[in-house]
Amino acid sequence: xxxxxxxxxxxxxxxxxxxxxxxxxxxxxxxxxxxxxxxxxxxxxxxxxxxxxxxxxxxxxxxxxxxxxxxxxxxxxxxxxxxxxxxxxxxxxxxxxxxxxxxxxxxxxxxxxxxxxxxxxxxxxxxxxxxxxxxxxxxxxxxxxxxxxxxxxxxxxxxxxxxxxxxxxxxxxxxxxxxxxxxxxxxxxxxxxxxxxxxxxxxxxxxxxxxxxxxxxxxxxxxxxxxxxxxxxxxxxxxxxxx
Numbered sequence: 001x002x003x004x005x006x007x008x009x010x011x012x013x014x015x016x017x018x019x020x021x022x023x024x025x026x027x028x029x030x031x032x033x034x035x036x037x038x039x040x041x042x043x044x045x046x047x048x049x050x051x052x053x054x055x056x057x058x059x060x061x062x063x064x065x066x067x068x069x070x071x072x073x074x075x076x077x078x079x080x081x082x083x084x085x086x087x088x089x090x091x092x093x094x095x096x097x098x099x100x101x102x103x104x105x106x107x108x109x110x111x112x113x114x115x116x117x118x119x120x121x122x123x124x125x126x127x128x129x130x131x132x133x134x135x136x137x138x139x140x141x142x143x144x145x146x147x148x149x150x151x152x153x154x155x156x157x158x159x160x161x162x163x164x165x166x167x168x169x170x171x172x173x174x175x176x177x178x179x180x181x182x183x184x185x186x187x188x189x190x191x192x193x194x195x196x197x198x199x200x201x202x203x204x205x206x207x208x209x210x211x212x213x214x215x216x217x218x219x220x221x222x223x224x225x226x227x228x229x230x231x232x233x234x235x236x237x238x239x240x241x242x243x
Contacts, residue, residue, distance in 0.1 A: 027185040028160055031157075031160045035156065035188070038193050038195075044141065048138045052138070052207050055134075059090050080096065083095065094225065098124055101123045116233055120229055121226055128219060131214075132218070142207070146200040146201035150194060153193020154190055154193065156193075157189050164183055164185075167182060
């Protein structure tokens, strides 16, 4: 048999080497584990992305509705009575937390307003931190997958190429038809790593920016509401002194 016939016999059937499923099943066990791990990480990232998009959209709608009611001139006590009886999020949580501290002082036996402004500002800071923490939860997973997936995929590629070279040394056949399938299987791991990393990186940057915007909105509302309560404190203090 001449060299041309040997190369033809070693060449896989047309179309077999381009099948992603066949490349997966032909890969080394370590490379398969890398591929499965990266695919699971990709699914996890997409679940986080979808959940965060829904959460941020719901939060934005809730904040817009609350602002409409808050700035409509409704009574703060009536609004507090309505919101305190149900779960709240966003600006409503800040409002309820600050009003709760306000009412504790007003309804207290001594009704002393000393240090009330500082306590309200502290309560607002804690409420903002809690809201931002809920919005940022699991975003670190996206950052980790985005940074680690290419290297994990590269590890699978290196391992697959090492296995291909060992097979070449054992068979003593350096034909491209023999080398190419193993290298393609190894490179497939890097492709899956990029498939997991690129959406995770884009989503992390986008979602982190959205969270920063929500945090700025919460901080702006906290400053405005703190000013409103500060005026109320001054008025009540002046009234008590006059009495």
